[in-house]
Amino acid sequence: MPLKIISSNCTSCSACEPECPNVAIFEKGGTFVINPKKCTECIGHFDAPQCAAVCPIEDTCVIDDSVPRYQAPA
């Protein structure tokens, strides 16, 4: 549940969309958003969240503090 995209920073370049292993990213209202129900912080898939790693604007794909951190299944 944890990453979100700061929409005022998003250039809508779409680089994050195909990188997401959970297909949690989609375009909405001109920028991209992350479905918090699907996001797993890429835990179990990759070393680092892919959206943040590919995003051209720093501090745009960030941990969303308003929701609990993702817990990987035991």
Added chain:
Amino acid sequence: MQASTPHEPTEVTPVVNVEDVMQQVAEHKGCGTSGGSGKASCGSAAGQGDLPTEIWEKVKNHPCYSEEAHHHYARMHVAVAPACNIQCNYCNRKYDCANESRPGVVSEKLTPEQAAKKVLAVASTIPQMTVLGIAGPGDPLANPEKTFKTFELIAKTAPDIKLCLSTNGLALPDHVDTIARFNVDHVTITINMVDPEIGAKIYPWVFWNHKRYTGVEAAKILTDHQMRGLEMLTERGILCKVNSVMIPGVNDKHLVEVNRAVKSRGAFLHNIMPLISAPEHGTVFGLTGQRGPTAQELKALQDSCEGEMNMMRHCRQCRADAVGLLGEDRSAEFTTDKIMAMEVNYDLDTRKAYQAKVEEERLAKVTAKQEELSTLAGEMSDIKLLVAVATKGSGLINEHFGHAKEFQIYELSTSGAKFVGHRRVDLYCQGGYGEEDSLETIIRAINDCHAVFVAKIGGCPKADLLKAGIEPVDQFAHEFIEKSAIGWFKSYLDKVNGGEIEHIQRGDAEIRQGALISAA
């Protein structure tokens, strides 16, 4: 991953001899005559006859590959590829201005379907449009599905249009076979270094194999992929041009080495461009105050690489959605709203007829140059000088001094008139240069020239130009550029030889950094 010694030039045998190809392009006189002798050249040493037809067809109508073709043929870019897989210090993905003309900038993104419609609409309106490129605004190969879907749609509906793409090369080795399958016959790779230590100063990171790499490691991955991608294109007979951004103090001297590395791997044309780094663009280089090269620094580097391979000097560093002839952006006429409402009638015959007419015009221009060139025969002089030309195209001196948005620069010597670049003199869209400053701007931009050729010029600017040591020449209005320039140069030499004037070297000139205003 392929272990590599990527910087040891591995000689790749090109499918065609690219030097021969470029020689033919440079000397193209059309099929019919050969230079001054006027004899038929089809099948002879001076014309198309020596070239495999498929190679000739690939290069002769491509404005970005032939400085001669760019006066006659137009290209368009469709912005279907927004994502990028690397970060460059000269790029800022947040910046978008409709008046701005430079790579990476675009006003609206298109779906492949919209792009295909747009290509048809433009090709029907501008019959000299022969080339479709995908150049971003990100990297085409970081958006492979959108890029190749677009090519597929266009190949179906407008089969006569040539396809090309421009990439940073990171994902190139993965896609070379697909590129070949879609009959993409030109690829441009932007290669700014072959030394990862230098690369680390240009690229903060690359995203590769699900990981962000930084520093020297990132640059090493990038250069390995670029070199391998270039070799793979050469092996498949796909023509490859290399773009390099000249960044003084970072890679300026190193680009000579880059030139050798790409030549040995089969690149057929090298385009060294000046860094664009205005602070208002918000790029890393813009903010750190990294300067771009002066006109003479750029020319000196291009000249020093020229012995090694063909250099391109007519690049306008256009937008990822540019439409029209180089230097004449018509993208505003073809917004999505407008093209969706357009009645499109794609008439292949009309296009062919128009292009045949262009070939005639092109031939006339080259013939005129050859005639005048013969008058220089026997002249002996070491004098080499630059002249600026105000032109709207068609190879003619047909622009008013005050209306020119750019000047073409020719180097004149006893071997003839050689196109060596162009200088933008348009005004800033922000900041406001007033009318009274525009003449100074022009003089700074062409300060290394001895003369400026125009169709017409007012009395005031004429006097100011003369004061600055630049001779305004309007006696060749609406005549062919090269023929006129050679004629003028011959009389200049006569005056120098007769002691009437003294030949003095000119100083350096500025390269304009600001936004290109797409004036109506």
